[in-house]
Amino acid sequence: MKFITTLHKYENLDSILEVADGIILGQVQFAKTLTNDFKSLTNDIIHKVHHCQKEVFLLLNKIFTDKELKLVKDYLKGLPVEMITGFIGADIGLLSVMDELGLTDKFVYNPETLLTNDVDFNDLSSAHIKGAFVSKEITLEDILEIGQLKKYDLFYFGHGHMSMFYSKRQMLQTFKDYKNEANNLHQDQNLRLSEAKRLDETYPILEDDAGTHVFRGHIFNSFKALDALSSVVDYFVVDSLFLDDSYAGKIILMYREGIIDKTLIETYKQTLHDGFLFDESTIKGEKND
Amino acid sequence: MTELLAPAGDLNKLKIAIIYGADAVFIGGKAFSLRANASNFTTEDLIEGCRFAHERGKKVYVTTNVIPHQKDKAGLIEYLKTLETAKVDAIIAASPLIINTALAHTNLEVHISTQQSALNIPTVNYWYNKGATRVVLGRDIDLEGIGHITKNVDAEIEAFIHGGMCAGYSGRCALSNHLTNRDANRGGCAHTCRWFFDLTKDGKKITDTPFSMGSKDLSAVNEVTTLIDMGVASLKIEGRMKSLHYIATVVNTYRRIIDEYEVTGEIKDYEAYAKMLTHAENRETSHGFFHGLPTKDQQLYEKRSERVMQNFVGLVLDYDHATQYATVETKNVFLLEELEVFSPLEASKTFMNEKMMDSNGELIKRAARAKEHIKVYIPFEVHPFDMLRAKRT
Numbered sequence: 101m102k103f104i105t106t107l108h109k110y111e112n113l114d115s116i117l118e119v120a121d122g123i124i125l126g127q128v129q130f131a132k133t134l135t136n137d138f139k140s141l142t143n144d145i146i147h148k149v150h151h152c153q154k155e156v157f158l159l160l161n162k163i164f165t166d167k168e169l170k171l172v173k174d175y176l177k178g179l180p181v182e183m184i185t186g187f188i189g190a191d192i193g194l195l196s197v198m199d200e201l202g203l204t205d206k207f208v209y210n211p212e213t214l215l216t217n218d219v220d221f222n223d224l225s226s227a228h229i230k231g232a233f234v235s236k237e238i239t240l241e242d243i244l245e246i247g248q249l250k251k252y253d254l255f256y257f258g259h260g261h262m263s264m265f266y267s268k269r270q271m272l273q274t275f276k277d278y279k280n281e282a283n284n285l286h287q288d289q290n291l292r293l294s295e296a297k298r299l300d301e302t303y304p305i306l307e308d309d310a311g312t313h314v315f316r317g318h319i320f321n322s323f324k325a326l327d328a329l330s331s332v333v334d335y336f337v338v339d340s341l342f343l344d345d346s347y348a349g350k351i352i353l354m355y356r357e358g359i360i361d362k363t364l365i366e367t368y369k370q371t372l373h374d375g376f377l378f379d380e381s382t383i384k385g386e387k388n389d
Numbered sequence: 390m391t392e393l394l395a396p397a398g399d400l401n402k403l404k405i406a407i408i409y410g411a412d413a414v415f416i417g418g419k420a421f422s423l424r425a426n427a428s429n430f431t432t433e434d435l436i437e438g439c440r441f442a443h444e445r446g447k448k449v450y451v452t453t454n455v456i457p458h459q460k461d462k463a464g465l466i467e468y469l470k471t472l473e474t475a476k477v478d479a480i481i482a483a484s485p486l487i488i489n490t491a492l493a494h495t496n497l498e499v500h501i502s503t504q505q506s507a508l509n510i511p512t513v514n515y516w517y518n519k520g521a522t523r524v525v526l527g528r529d530i531d532l533e534g535i536g537h538i539t540k541n542v543d544a545e546i547e548a549f550i551h552g553g554m555c556a557g558y559s560g561r562c563a564l565s566n567h568l569t570n571r572d573a574n575r576g577g578c579a580h581t582c583r584w585f586f587d588l589t590k591d592g593k594k595i596t597d598t599p600f601s602m603g604s605k606d607l608s609a610v611n612e613v614t615t616l617i618d619m620g621v622a623s624l625k626i627e628g629r630m631k632s633l634h635y636i637a638t639v640v641n642t643y644r645r646i647i648d649e650y651e652v653t654g655e656i657k658d659y660e661a662y663a664k665m666l667t668h669a670e671n672r673e674t675s676h677g678f679f680h681g682l683p684t685k686d687q688q689l690y691e692k693r694s695e696r697v698m699q700n701f702v703g704l705v706l707d708y709d710h711a712t713q714y715a716t717v718e719t720k721n722v723f724l725l726e727e728l729e730v731f732s733p734l735e736a737s738k739t740f741m742n743e744k745m746m747d748s749n750g751e752l753i754k755r756a757a758r759a760k761e762h763i764k765v766y767i768p769f770e771v772h773p774f775d776m777l778r779a780k781r782t
Contacts, residue, residue: 163527163558165534166509190561196511213561213574214505216458219486235456237566237574242459265564265582267557268529269683271602275588277685279598285590293586293600298568302589312557312602316567380458381572 101330103355104157105338105348106135112345113145119352122155122185124337130172131159132310133263135341143180150183161190161210162310163268173197181206186230188255195227206230208255212263213237218249225251231334236262240325240377247332254332258322259351260339261304262375265314272307289342292317301371304342315342318373323360325377343368391616392623393647394450394547395640400434402629402636403449404441408774409637409733410644413448414438415481417629420468421453421461422576435475448478452629453487454502456560456574462486469495481525483560492520500547503527504560504574508534510541517544523622528554532612532679536619545622550609551639552627554677556582556602583689603689608674610662613643614650631670634701634720637776638669641733668731668778670698702728703777706762714746714764715771719756721779729778730771737778740768 102121107113116123125145128137138145149156158179160172172194176187186208187198198204207224210233215221221232231253234243247254272291276283285291285307292302293314301317322329322336329336336355340348350364365372395411397403406414416438417429430438435451442449451472455461465487472480473495480497482488483504491497500523501507501516513524523545526535539546555562562573564581571577585599607627609616616624624647626639642665649656656662666674675687702723706716728742744766747753756763765777 163506163529163561164509165530166537169509169511191509191512192505192515193507193509193511195515211561213563214456214483216456216574217462217484217486218459219462219489220456220484223485223489237563237572238458245459262567264562264567265557265602266561267602268678269556269602269604269688271556271688274683274685274688275598275600275690278688278690279596288590290591292589292592294589295568295584295586303586305588314564314602376566379570381566381570381575381577383572383575383577 101333101336102155103336103338103352104155105352106340107138107145108135108340108345110138110141110145112349113148116345116349117149117152117154119349119356120154120338122157122335123149124157124159124188126159126161127175128309130162130168130175132162132266132308133306133313133341134159134308146180146183150180155185156183157186157188157208158184159188160194161188164191164193169193169197173200176201176203188233195224195229198229199227204229208232208253210255212266215246216242218246221246221254222249222251228252231255233257233337236320237376237381239380240328243377244328244332250332253334255335255337256322256329256333257320258329258333258336258338259355260320260337261315261317261342262320263313263315264303266311267313268311270307271312272305306341316373318371319365320375321372322374322377323355323372324374326355326358390651391621391647392448393640393643394623394625395636396552396626396629396631397438397636398429398629398631400430400438402633403438405633405637405774406640407442407445407447409641411447411626411640413450413478413623414442415450415452415625415629417452418468418472420464421455421457421487422451432471432475435472435477439476439478443476449476450479450481450500451477452502453480453482453491454484454504455487455576456484456504457486458575461575465490466494469497473497479523485519488516488519488521498522501525502560503549506558506560510538513538513542513544513546517542523547525549525625527559528607529558529678531681532615532619535616535621539619539621546620547623547625548616548621549607549627549677550613550616550624550643551607551674552631553672554604554607556604585691599691601688601690604677604683605673605675605687605689606671607677608663608666609676609679610642610646610666611659612676612679613646614656617647617650632701633704634776635669635671637731637733639666641731642666644733668698668700698781700778700781701776702756702779703763703765705730705771705773705775705777707773708767708771710770713766713768715767717745717756717763717765717777719759719761719763721759723756723777723779725754726779728765729780730767730769731776731778732772733774734772738769742766
């Protein structure tokens with residue numbers, strides 16, 4: 101099982117690569133919920149990671165219009181694609197772009213909520229893609245069952261603020277317009293939503309060029325499931341959005357060593373949760389309502 | 390000819406939708422369907438619904454649009470074969486598990502659900518090449534994008550024209566899962582996006598106005614003719630949970646728009662159609678993404694309730710020409726007052742309700758309880774399935 105993570109600062113790349121097997125990058129025009137857009141430094145980072153014999157994944161995780169797909173194609177032509185391990189996409193339409201560029205075997209499909217059973221997970225096997233992300237909304241038992249039947253690499257969101265919502269709408273902009281105020285909240289990573297009946301948790305909200313995104317405030321973790329996951333997961337993702345590179349590095353070490361450093365969790369004032377690993381959501385919410 | 394596709398949460402709604410002008414209806418069966426809170430169809434209702442529709446040259450599609458977990462796989466083939474036996478015209482599905490199974494084991498036509506968020510040509514072609522005949526586009530696309538796709542693909546394109554909008558990309562939202570433990574992709578959506586939240590920055594509340602992600606409902610009265618010209622195959626009304634009266638009102642409004650445009654090539658009075666829609670219980674409406682990225686005018690702030698109008702007071706069951714009394718199933722309270730007859734066949738007419746009798750033949754001044762069969766004197770012919778409306782604000 102390889103550990104890959106996101107990156108906040110270029111100067112932290114070396115230290116991250118000391119513990120991670122690879123990193124995830126992206127450009128704001130084609131990706132959502134980035135920790136950072138390294139713009140002209142992106143190619144340098146790709147070269148550097150490649151030189152270190154580590155892996156680099158490029159996020160293309162927006163839902164695209166036809167016009168945008170053309171731009172994606174042009175963008176990819178300017179990248180050292182031979183040094184990129186995989187392209188993580190949420191839109192199945194990207195497959196045609198990958199096919200045209202001869203990159204299908206590097207496509208990693210991540211529709212976030214949709215791959216909840218082995219047939220859906222493996223559905224692109226005839227296209228010979230690199231892999232796919234299992235849904236974040238299923239149990240450990242289902243993940244293990246899918247993993248035993250996988251036909252390509254299984255990617256797993258293992259630690260971080262779990263995404264709950266993705267809209268194309270610029271909802272902070274429209275809210276500010278409604279209030280007749282200028283929008284100074286775009287790309288602000290310090291915003292939270294709170295709900296009257298759920299005061300124990302506030303939910304990060306982020307508006308970027310791709311739209312509006314809402315996350316769990318508590319940190320999703322996989323410590324209790326690590327042993328079982330290691331038998332089926334090929335890539336374990338630590339997402340440091342709303343956190344930092346130091347945290348990501350320490351967390352990866354904790355997973356590698358199987359030891360939970362409680363002081364780190366306390367330092368960051370975090371509450372951990374297990375998502376749906378051990379408690380499946382239901383149709384009518386009987387368990388929690 | 391462009392299809393008008395209507396929702397139907399149960400057999401009565403299916404019949405109303407077809408009588409009021411739908412070319413096809415989409416319904417949920419007892420399994421594999423989102424909208425778990427809709428009544429949904431038993432196998433017997435499915436057979437009856439298909440028979441009713443097919444006798445009138447209409448079609449029935451069944452939503453099998455859940456995203457199944459491992460344990461949900463059991464019974465799928467048998468269920469799809471039941472739909473096939475009932476003579477369902479197509480299923481609407483999002484999961485490759487269901488799509489592949491239907492294509493491999495039945496002759497059912499497969500339509501790709503909006504849960505797959507198809508917003509570009511390669512995505513539509515992907516599903517078409519897999520064997521689907523139709524793709525329902527995501528609602529997050531403008532008219533130009535819809536036209537571009539429709540003109541450049543072989544698959545039939547279906548587009549939403551009216552009803553509730555997901556605030557996020559359909560199928561990709563887990564707000565309900567996390568905040569209420571109800572799985573949105575298996576029929577449990579709690580519409581969490583319509584809740585009110587406080588917005589904070591660095592731990593401090595930055596506004597007293599509640600933040601909400603909720604969207605106004607979609608209404609495409611002004612865009613329908615454009616969609617027809619683009620060659621969109623099917624125009625879809627959302628709302629399997631909606632009432633008989635809502636379905637009749639919305640379906641009949643769009644039926645009249647489509648018919649007027651097909652006969653005359655123009656729409657003389659859009660406002661009149663927009664006014665017709667106001668009879669239906671509705672949240673506020675807007676054009677959604679049709680004219681670009683939604684602005685504040687497409688979002689709902691500080692409001693979340695539908696208007697409850699209670700203007701639908703009775704459903705006509707039959708009419709006695711000799712006595713001019715109609716048998717009416719009561720729906721809401723009404724008095725000896727002016728009533729409107731809303732009919733799928735002709736323009737609405739009003740009359741003064743001067744005489745009505747309860748089931749014992751006693752004259753009454755007030756129809757007080759719902760679901761009673763009473764007699765109402767109506768001085769002109771009315772037909773089964775006509776609706777009586779009272780003026781309510």
